[in-house]
Amino acid sequence: MTEHIDLEQSLHMYEQMAKIRAFEEKVNELYKSAKMPGLAHLYSGEEAVAVGVCEALKRDDYITSTHRGHGHCLAKGAKVDRMFAELLGKEAGYCRGKGGSMHIADPDSGNLGANAIVGGSMGIATGAAMSAKMRKSGQVAVCFFGDGALGQGLFYEVANMAALWKLPVIYVCENNLYGEYTHHTETAAGEFIARAQAFGIHTEIVDGQDVHAVYATMQKLVERARRGEGPAFLQCNTYRYYGHHVGDINRAYYRAKDEEADWRANRDPLTILATRLIAQKLTDASVIARIDAEVNAEVETGVAFALDAPFPDVREVNEDVYA
Amino acid sequence: MHDRELTFAEAIREALAEEMRRDARVFIIGEDVAEAGTPFKVLSGLVEEFGRDRVIDTPISEPGFSGIGVGAAMTGMRPVVDIMFGDFLGLVMDQIANQAAKVHYMSGGKLSVPMVFRTTMGATRRSAAQHSQSLHAWVSHIPGLKVAIPSTPYDAKGLMKTAIRDNSPVVFFEDKMMYKLKGVVPSDDYTIPFGVADVKRAGNDITLVATSSMVQVALGAADLLAKIGVSAEVIDPRTTLPLDTSTLIESAKKTSRAIVIDEGYEQYGVTAEIASVIADGAFYYLDAPVKRMGAMNVPVPFSPVLEDVTVPTEQMVFEMAKRLCGK
Numbered sequence: 334m335t336e337h338i339d340l341e342q343s344l345h346m347y348e349q350m351a352k353i354r355a356f357e358e359k360v361n362e363l364y365k366s367a368k369m370p371g372l373a374h375l376y377s378g379e380e381a382v383a384v385g386v387c388e389a390l391k392r393d394d395y396i397t398s399t400h401r402g403h404g405h406c407l408a409k410g411a412k413v414d415r416m417f418a419e420l421l422g423k424e425a426g427y428c429r430g431k432g433g434s435m436h437i438a439d440p441d442s443g444n445l446g447a448n449a450i451v452g453g454s455m456g457i458a459t460g461a462a463m464s465a466k467m468r469k470s471g472q473v474a475v476c477f478f479g480d481g482a483l484g485q486g487l488f489y490e491v492a493n494m495a496a497l498w499k500l501p502v503i504y505v506c507e508n509n510l511y512g513e514y515t516h517h518t519e520t521a522a523g524e525f526i527a528r529a530q531a532f533g534i535h536t537e538i539v540d541g542q543d544v545h546a547v548y549a550t551m552q553k554l555v556e557r558a559r560r561g562e563g564p565a566f567l568q569c570n571t572y573r574y575y576g577h578h579v580g581d582i583n584r585a586y587y588r589a590k591d592e593e594a595d596w597r598a599n600r601d602p603l604t605i606l607a608t609r610l611i612a613q614k615l616t617d618a619s620v621i622a623r624i625d626a627e628v629n630a631e632v633e634t635g636v637a638f639a640l641d642a643p644f645p646d647v648r649e650v651n652e653d654v655y656a
Numbered sequence: 657m658h659d660r661e662l663t664f665a666e667a668i669r670e671a672l673a674e675e676m677r678r679d680a681r682v683f684i685i686g687e688d689v690a691e692a693g694t695p696f697k698v699l700s701g702l703v704e705e706f707g708r709d710r711v712i713d714t715p716i717s718e719p720g721f722s723g724i725g726v727g728a729a730m731t732g733m734r735p736v737v738d739i740m741f742g743d744f745l746g747l748v749m750d751q752i753a754n755q756a757a758k759v760h761y762m763s764g765g766k767l768s769v770p771m772v773f774r775t776t777m778g779a780t781r782r783s784a785a786q787h788s789q790s791l792h793a794w795v796s797h798i799p800g801l802k803v804a805i806p807s808t809p810y811d812a813k814g815l816m817k818t819a820i821r822d823n824s825p826v827v828f829f830e831d832k833m834m835y836k837l838k839g840v841v842p843s844d845d846y847t848i849p850f851g852v853a854d855v856k857r858a859g860n861d862i863t864l865v866a867t868s869s870m871v872q873v874a875l876g877a878a879d880l881l882a883k884i885g886v887s888a889e890v891i892d893p894r895t896t897l898p899l900d901t902s903t904l905i906e907s908a909k910k911t912s913r914a915i916v917i918d919e920g921y922e923q924y925g926v927t928a929e930i931a932s933v934i935a936d937g938a939f940y941y942l943d944a945p946v947k948r949m950g951a952m953n954v955p956v957p958f959s960p961v962l963e964d965v966t967v968p969t970e971q972m973v974f975e976m977a978k979r980l981c982g983k
Binding site: 395397426427428429430431432436438439440445446448450453454455456457458459460461462463464465467468474486487490491493494497652653654655656 | 683709714715717719720721722723724725726727728729730731732733735750751754755759760761762763764765766767768769770799800802823824
């Protein structure tokens with residue numbers, strides 16, 4: 334799996350994952366210290382999905398993101414400081430404080446926006462793929478969504494059209510086992526991939542904790558899409574370390590603490606990659622530690638910038654309603 | 657050529673064809689829009705000129721192809737999405753109200769959604785409760801949308817061209833009972849700005865604010881009123897969002913009486929908003945309360961004898977105006 338992925342790229346992917354982890358830990362801290370308005374849905378534990386997927390994309394390829402979207406935005410190229418600024422409702426944020434945690438959009442990096450309607454961006458991603466095909470731009474579109482979003486009918490409508498019209502869209506299903514506070518076995522009949530296979534869509538299942546595996550599989554799917562061979566559905570099996578949102582603290586009624594501890598101890602995406610690179614003697618612990626220190630410093634600088642940054646002028650409330 | 661007449665449907669088609677010739681980013685997507693040209697034949701001939709890559713037939717999946725339209729609009733195209741019956745807005749509301757309407761604002765102005773949702777309205781076609789509603793109030797409630805509701809072939813062409821060129825999402829309502837209505841439509845390229853009402857008939861004694869097919873009803877009532885010596889002014893806002901409040905208020909100040917006539921349900925409807933604007937803006941000039949006439953607050957019935965009483969008629973508007981004027 335790793336033979337085509339060189340060390341430099343592996344370390345870059347580690348850095349991206351570590352940055353997301355550090356970012357989310359800081360978000361949790363901001364929330365708990367009441368410095369952050371609203372709420373947040375943390376991506377910790379799922380980093381290998383966003384990074385493995387986005388590593389296989391070009392900057393002008395499109396993504397659509399979800400309520401649990403910080404990882405997607407960072408992996409596609411958003412900067413930590415402006416991300417924090419948006420989360421704090423500041424003018425310097427990616428959406429000038431008008432979007433917040435669940436609506437970060439950054440067209441410069443191909444991010445068409447996070448969406449707070451579960452499954453709400455499935456049409457947008459499919460439409461972006463259709464636009465790319467009509468404009469013959471060679472771009473692909475990736476639609477991130479969770480296992481819970483497969484309960485939304487929109488998916489079946491747009492997946493059908495994507496298959497009929499061979500659109501360059503890749504549906505990335507982040508199966509973190511729970512839709513909000515409910516295990517998927519209580520909400521989804523049959524296999525997830527069977528739903529895409531019903532439309533003749535190419536499907537893959539991958540270990541979402543192994544960034545090499547996600548990246549390698551995604552590369553194949555992106556190449557297919559660029560060749561005009563149509564959409565794909567990628568199921569990434571993963572886990573969210575925290576609750577549905579930052580305030581979802583007492584979770585024992587829907588998942589066991591042992592289960593959470595097991596994923597953290599044995600299936601952590603950062604540990605898996607670092608351990609592999611060290612075991613293969615491609616790098617050593619000091620390099621990993623240096624990356625950790627660098628991203629932590631970046632996060633500290635970013636959050637300090639955002640905390641100091643000014644709020645938008647209230648007169649801006651009426652701006653941007655119409656284009 | 658200046659007195660050339662087209663039907664309402666032909667005017668819409670001409671606007672679409674001209675815009676598609678002018679701008680390669682414009683395309684049409686919806687159910688049976690290509691060879692079929694829609695059940696109302698509004699789009700007949702377009703697929704022959706522009707091909708199936710720009711006049712795209714879809715499965716029966718209104719939320720799906722509406723969402724695809726939103727995504728295409730965000731990435732450089734200018735889709736015209738065809739929602740065959742306005743009643744199907746119920747299926748599409750998330751894509752219109754939560755996605756299309758909000759993308760520009762939520763992104764701090766960095767993304768935009770230049771698209772048109774074409775749909776229909778209007779009862780008395782014997783189509784019953786799920787194919788007859790006039791639901792423009794629903795979308796007129798949502799910031800970020802624009803809503804056009806033309807009453808003549810001339811306005812339909814000019815407003816459609818404006819809608820396609822606008823950089824915000826526009827919901828465009830066509831009364832299906834008016835598709836065969838004829839009127840003068842210039843063959844040249846003209847647009848009608850949004851938020852500018854049109855005085856369809858000047859008058860001094862009472863203002864009749866009317867939308868879409870209710871403009872014809874109001875004009876008919878104005879003829880009847882003229883026979884008893886009442887001079888009615890008929891004003892068509894043409895867009896409910898943005899709404900040309902100043903023209904409405906100025907007319908009511910002049911006439912001191914106003915009735916608002918619209919085919920949406922009367923409760924919590926477009927008539928309520930417009931009446932409120934007039935009551936507020938012309939309060940000290942009014943000699944009578946602003947009256948509202950909308951569709952009856954019942955699901956649209958099938959039986960012709962039932963359906964016909966649910967929509968304001970010339971006679972009903974005439975009677976109301978006569979009473980307001982103390983005649």
